[in-house]
Amino acid sequence: MENCLFCKIAEKKIPSTAVYEDDDLYAFKDINPHAPVHLLVIPKQHFSTLSDCTLEDAPLLGKMLALAPRLAEEFGCAVRYDEQGRPAAGFKTVINSGPDGGQEVYHLHLHVIGGAHPWRGER
Ligand code: 5GP
Ligand code: ZN
Numbered sequence: 001m002e003n004c005l006f007c008k009i010a011e012k013k014i015p016s017t018a019v020y021e022d023d024d025l026y027a028f029k030d031i032n033p034h035a036p037v038h039l040l041v042i043p044k045q046h047f048s049t050l051s052d053c054t055l056e057d058a059p060l061l062g063k064m065l066a067l068a069p070r071l072a073e074e075f076g077c078a079v080r081y082d083e084q085g086r087p088a089a090g091f092k093t094v095i096n097s098g099p100d101g102g103q104e105v106y107h108l109h110l111h112v113i114g115g116a117h118p119w120r121g122e123r
Pocket of ligand 1: 005016017028029030031032033040095096102103104105106
């Protein structure tokens with residue numbers, strides 16, 4: 001897709017800090033992080049929004065989601081359990097879709113956000 005920022009990032013025409021890559025996906029650090037860990041997972045195939053995906057894209061979407069906890073583990077924010085079995089740490093997975101959904105870049109991307117609080121905007 002011409003003139004798509006994240007297509008250019010996936011093609012390495014625009015620099016980014018890569019954290020994962022395979023034939024289908026590319027993941028990199030968000031340039032303006034909201035939290036200590038803020039990564040973006042994108043498909044190499046261009047979809048403008050989640051609304052452009054169909055049920056046939058479920059394997060690709062599932063792969064994006066399944067990558068999130070693996071990246072969280074690598075960046076120290078995966079959910080873990082204390083001796084009483086209580087969950088600790090953790091991360092958010094977010095896909096903003098369209099103007100009302102707060103989407104700014106029109107290439108599908110999954111935010112993976114975590115790390116110690118406070119995050120941006122929190123006290
Ligand atoms: P959206 O609001 O579309 O869900 O999120 C777009 C995200 O892309 C934002 O968090 C923003 O900081 C990030 N972003 C925008 N431009 C760039 C860029 O050129 N490089 C990187 N690494 N992240 C970007
Ligand atoms: Zn694109």
